[in-house]
Amino acid sequence: MARVKRPAVRDPPLTNVPVRRSNRRGAAVKAPNAEPEMVELSNNSSSPSMSERDERNEVENGEDGEHEGEENGEEDEEPQRREQEVEEEEPTTQRCSHGCSHGTACHTAYSLGVGQRGSSGRAEKLAYPFTQWTLQFYLVLMPHLSWDVASSVEGSEKEREGQRTWKEAPNYTFMHEATKARKISVxxxxVIGGGTTGIPIATTLSxxxxxxxxxxxGSPYGNPNITKLANFGSYFSDNSPDSPSQQFVSVDGVVNARPRVLGGGTSINAGFYSHGEARFLKVAKLMNERLIxxxxxxxxxxxxxxxxxxxWHSALKGALVEAGVTPENGFTxxxxxGTKVGGIIFDQNGQRHTAGDLLQYANPxxxxxxxxxxxxxxxFKNKGRTRPVAYGVVFEDASRRKHRAYLKGRQMDExxxxxxxxxxxxxxMLSGIxxxxQLHTHNIKPVLHHPFIGQGMVDNPLNEIFVPSPVPVSQSxxxxVGITKSGNYIEAVxxxxxxxARLSDYQGYSYEMGGFIFEKVNYPQSKGYLELQNRNPADNPSVKFNYFKKPxxxxxxxLGVKVILKAIESKAFSKFKYPNMTIQDILDLNVKMPTTFPPHANTSSxxxxxxxxxxxxxxxxxxxxxxxxVxxxxxxxxxxxxxxxxxGSTLIISPGTNPQASLLMLGRYMGVTILSKRLASDKAK
Structure with a gap:
């Protein structure tokens, strides 16, 4: 299915964060003629690790890396030597595309039009007096420019294509299997979780x-079941340990899934992209409109x-407007x-673009x-403290070997x-909070009694209607989306x-000749809970959502189903509905599907x-x-x-029609916020 692309760009300098450019020895230096200050884009050292002697000591303390004292309920002793014994790697320079050795900062400045070439043709310095205007142009106007205008700022189309699309894994030099990790590192x-929010956070802080x-x-790249639109959903029935989707069934009996792949939900979802509403921004405490x-x-x-x-989708768009989901808002x-066309994360070739693509912004x-x-x-450390302090993580690789990663121990490490x-x-909970x-039931040493962890679990209920079509349809x-006044979001595939379902479950029809129209209830009042089933983090916890507990x-x-039925009967959608098929026929077809409770009911009462x-x-x-x-x-x-x-565990409401846009934004927003405060603190020192 053809898709229209927009030009890609490199990570722009942040406009609200002070600069901290480094010289070869890592000392903070000011940029020449620097008027507006920006985040440092130079390379910094790769992750340091403990000495080989410490690694041997760690192995001696147990095969899995757990200290005996910790098993006895004693606090794990924080390494006192880690700052002194880390192998500090001197920053290295990377040659940018212009041939100089100024690295990422030079390339970004030149691509923005604020770099100046010297006699050698290299970008010799940054024209800082023009930076602020150029950044405003770049951040606000660039996304709306035509390809021809954008190419004068961004470089050749070939270079952009190299940034936007790839069939195999991108060359992320910083991405490795955990089996290659050191026993101890600092x-x-x-950041725990390389998903929709974790990737933007880690990328920004790097x-x-x-x-x-x-x-x-694992990685989504090179796996066509993930990356190709035509293969959407194939992983939901894959229950192998390597599946990108881990199935779970809630206590309510509803089959569900959680992502287990780099990119998180962006690697397995249906790909719709729409901003959250103002109410979400308020309850999520996101107040900086410019940064949003x-x-x-x-x-x-x-x-x-x-x-x-x-x-088919064009007909449905008209049908929703005809059914009263107005106004028609076009693309936004x-x-x-009202009814609108939103963004998607599939390109014109049907290739999925995930949060993993944002790693191209990272400092390698x-x-x-x-x-x-x-x-x-x-x-956590809690001896002699009024509050526990997090200082490290124990993680396991694919070979079942345990590793430890520690914070350096500075005030703003997190x-x-x-x-x-x-x-x-x-x-x-597995960590004692x-x-x-719950902690007592599973024999977990308590660090802090926190009664609200695991409480307030909410799932927006979905109800779909399959509508067989007398004429062929595409795959889309x-x-x-139709955003109704009654509090429903109407979408379709x-x-x-x-x-x-099996082909026979469609009762003489086929999903290849039809589509599903579904509604999502916004702001559900019904809430449930999450509890541990065991101490294995790879297993699913027990979850109950209490669907429709609140009237x-x-x-x-x-109300949402009524809107769907009205749209199905509309003149705009008539070409894609059998003329002799009544609404009751369609409902009866759907209640006989094997995914209903109870399955194979004869009719919808x-x-x-x-x-x-x-x-x-x-x-x-x-x-x-x-x-x-919490x-x-x-x-x-x-x-x-x-x-x-x-x-998403922090959310009080699910933002917008689909949460991925808001969660991606949240990750970047909080990454910038944390980075800004830390750089300001470091500069003050």
Whole structure:
């Protein structure tokens, strides 16, 4: 399916963060004639590690790297020598595309039009007096320029294509299997979870500090089941340990999935991209409007595209307008009432672009990314302290060998937990922070009784209707959305087996000749909980969402289904509906599908019952480390130091029609916020 692309760019300098450029010895120096100050884009040292002697001592303490004292309930002794014994690597310079040795800073400045060439043809210095205007031009106007105008600033189209698309894995020199990791290593930041928020955070922080990014899954690159639009959903039925999707079934009986792959949900979802609403920004404590907008654009330059609608989706768009989901808003990322075309993360070749693509922004000398690295425990110090302090992580590689990564021990070093709505509360409990009854049940030494961890789990219920078509359809995922006044989001896919049913389950029809139209209930009031099932972090916790426990959620579902039925009967959609097929026929076809509760009912007695029997997930579950209950407005865990949670587990509401745009933005926003404060602090010292 043809897609329209927008030009890609390199990571622009941040405009609200002070500069800290380094000389060869690492001392902070000011840029010549520097008026507006920017983040340092020079290389910094790669992650240091402990001495070989310490590695031998670690092995002697146990095969899995756990100290005996810790097993006896004693606090793990923090290495006192780590700052003195790290192998500091002198910064190296990289030659930029202009032939000089000024590295990334030179390339970025020259590509922005603020670099000046010397007699040798190299970019000899930065024309800082022009930086502020150029950055405004670059950040605000560039995304809207035509290809011809953009090419004069960004370079050749061939270079852009090299940045935007690849069929195999990109050359990320900082990405390795965890089996190649040292037994012990030391960093400024440790980010757990290489997903939708973890990647933007780690990438941003790597500009100036050493960052370890732990991802429990593998790489999406080179796997056509992930990267090709035509193969969407094939991984949901793959229950192997290497599957990018880990299936779980909630206590409610609804089959669900959590990502287990670099890129997180962006590697397995349906790809729709739409900004969150103003209400989300308020409850998420995101107040800097300029940084919000810049963070969205930072994402969109790399991985978001404008779809070209198929005939089926065009007909549905008209049908929704005809059904009263007005006005028709055209193409926009913004969250507005009515029917609109949104962004997608598939390019014109049907190639998926994930959060992993944002790693092209990373400083390769600052970031260390490990794949198949399962975090088992976050380490805390609490002896002689009023509050526990996070200082390290124990993780396991694919060979079942344990490793330890420590913070360097400086005041602003942090562990950032971005393991998702299931993974983050689960890992906190496994590390001794959570409800005391949960810790006691599983014989986990308590670090802090935190009763709200694992509470407030919410999943937005989905109810879909399959509509067989008398004429052929294409294969297309979510390209449009109807945002209703009643609190529903109407979306659709065509030509895909969305529910994973057998061909015979379609009762003489075929998913290849039809589409699924579904509605999502926004702001559900029904809430549930998450509990540990065992102490294995690779296993799923137990989750209950309590779908439709609150009557208002069921009322919203009925209203959403009514909008879908009205759209199906519209004149705009008539070409894609059998003329002799009634609405009752369509509902009866759907209730006989094997995914309903109970399966193979003969008829749909009421829309309320249809909602209950047909409830599914749209994979937008959230909660477990909710804002205001577990984390504060800076995403720091209340009652604990040197650790934050930044991911979907903190959400009070699922942002917008689909949360991925807001979570990608959140990762960048918080990365810039953390980096800005730390650089300002370092500069003051």
């Amino acid at each position: 960093y400024d930041y440790i 500009k100036n500090y050493s960052v370890l990014l732990l991802e429990r899954g 907008n810049e963070s969205y654009r930072w994402v969109e330059r790399v991985m978001v595209f404008k779809p070209i609608l198929t005939r 990322y913004e969250h507005i009432l 000398k600052g970031l260390h990314l490990l794949l198949h690295a399962t975090a088992h425990k976050i380490l 562990i950032i937990l971005s393991a998702g709505a299931l993974g983050s509360p689960q890992l906190l 959570g409800p005391k009854d 995922l979510v390209d449009i 065509e030509g895909f087996n969305l529910i994973g 208002n959620d069921l009322r919203k579902c009925v 009421s829309l309320e019952q249809y909602c209950k029997d047909n409830v599914k997930t749209i994979w937008h579950y959230h909660g477990g480390c909710r804002m205001g209950k 984390v504060d407005g800076n995403y720091k865990i209340q009652g604990v130091d040197s650790i934050r949670v930044i991911d």
